[in-house]
Amino acid sequence: MPSAPFDIALEDTIVEACIQHLLKFSLHLDDYRLCLVVNGFFVKFNNYVDIYPEYETLKYISQCAKNDINAPRVPEIVHFFHREDLCWEYLVMENINLTPPPEDFFQRVAKAIQWLHDCPVPPDGARIGPVGSGRARHWLFWEYEAPLEFSSLLALERFLNRAIEKLPPQGRASTAPISISHEQLVFMQSDMDESNFGVDDEGRTCLFDFTTVGLLPESFASYTMSLTPNQRSMCRVASILVMSSGPLGLDKDGNPVPPRRRLTQASRMKDSTEEQPTTERKDSSAEKPEPKIKPPYPELDPAHITL
Structure with missing residues (x-):
């Protein structure tokens, strides 16, 4: 279960943390990933095309796991939001x-x-x-x-x-x-x-x-x-x-x-292909x-x- 209820005011904190994450780490590092922990939540961020399918899939599988006592633990989604000015989507999960x-x-x-x-x-x-x-x-x-x-x-x-x-x-x-x-x-x-x-x-x-x-x-x-x-x-x-x-x-x-x-x-x-960001993601294409x-x-x- 999530460690605490999500406060909508945390959206700005998450966006700023993700911006700093981009600035701090080189996009060419082998272990660089578009994810980090913010205020006790695990956050993944990316463009809509790449992250929305993951959000829908996780939401469905997480629900299946909740209804099955023999299921492995699947991270619970806490919040999902976007910022049009930055062209990013943010998937907030329990850490x-x-x-x-x-x-x-x-x-x-x-x-x-x-x-x-x-x-x-x-x-x-x-x-x-x-x-x-x-x-x-x-x-x-x-x-x-x-x-x-x-x-x-x-x-x-x-x-x-x-x-x-x-x-x-x-x-x-x-x-x-x-x-x-x-x-x-x-x-x-x-x-x-x-x-x-x-x-x-x-x-x-x-x-x-x-x-x-x-x-x-x-x-x-x-x-x-x-x-x-x-x-x-x-x-x-x-x-x-x-x-x-x-x-x-x-x-x-x-x-x-x-x-x-x-x-x-x-x-x-x-x-x-030319329009796609050149960021490296360990979980899909590193x-x-x-x-x-x-x-x-x-x-x-x-x-x-x-x-």
């Missing part, structure tokens, strides 16, 4: 005190991942990616982010199979088509960094960083835990996707884009690991997870 990782830390992480996987999809319908809006995040994609807000599993399947067509002839011939349109969408944490999990001073396992939490098909959720035909092919196409920021000539429905429209789409994406199949933790036994 959770953590203890050193216990011996069974990785088993705890496995259970937390399983709980997240089993969370029900939103009652108003499931969509690929964060709750509400935004592109899916997964290390299979270039810069950790899908090039489009795919409209369906079939659209994403078409995109992945288009990537197979970009493989060299020998690799293309030996790579099975990817089939995910029949799969269930499940919640997953795409960034399996150890810092995104913890144990609080009451002994509860905690989940953090909902920038990289969202709904993806089962094959994506088990990408680092098993080796099925889909995973083998996904591993192959990863070499194509991590080098390409574009949608491979497809639209959000997975259909080919006419050449003239494709040019306009590419120009628009380029302009959008380091992009090479695509791999092995579990992210040596100690994390896949047998603990029944995806």
Whole structure:
């Protein structure tokens, strides 16, 4: 629970603290993040496009955790506000005190991942990616982010199979088509960094960083835990996707884009990229690991997870 009720007058204090945070730390430091603790609250700030999907996802998962006594601890949202003059959105959360990782830390992480996987999809319908809006995040994609807000599993399947067509002839011939349109969408944490999990001073396992939490098909959720035909092919196409920021000539429905429209789409994406701030965020884009199949933790036994 939050340490104290939120006083609306604290908004100015938070804004000023975030400005000083930007001025104090170089944006080129590897460990620089757009977050800090202000008056006992944990605050994340960023532009609307980047932080609003995280806010909606955290709000939904936090509510699921409240209704489940077996759930891990999920930070509670205290306040969310924006300042148009600064073009920033501010997500204020409870600040959770953590203890050193216990011996069974990785088993705890496995259970937390399983709980997240089993969370029900939103009652108003499931969509690929964060709750509400935004592109899916997964290390299979270039810069950790899908090039489009795919409209369906079939659209994403078409995109992945288009990537197979970009493989060299020998690799293309030996790579099975990817089939995910029949799969269930499940919640997953795409960034399996150890810092995104913890144990609080009451002994509860905690989940953090909902920038990289969202709904993806089962094959994506088990990408680092098993080796099925889909995973083998996904591993192959990863070499194509991590080098390409574009949608491979497809639209959000997975259909080919006419050449003239494709040019306009590419120009628009380029302009959008140039307008984005160059700040580094550890939780979403600081380091992009090479695509791999092995579990992210040596100690994390896949047998603990029944995806």
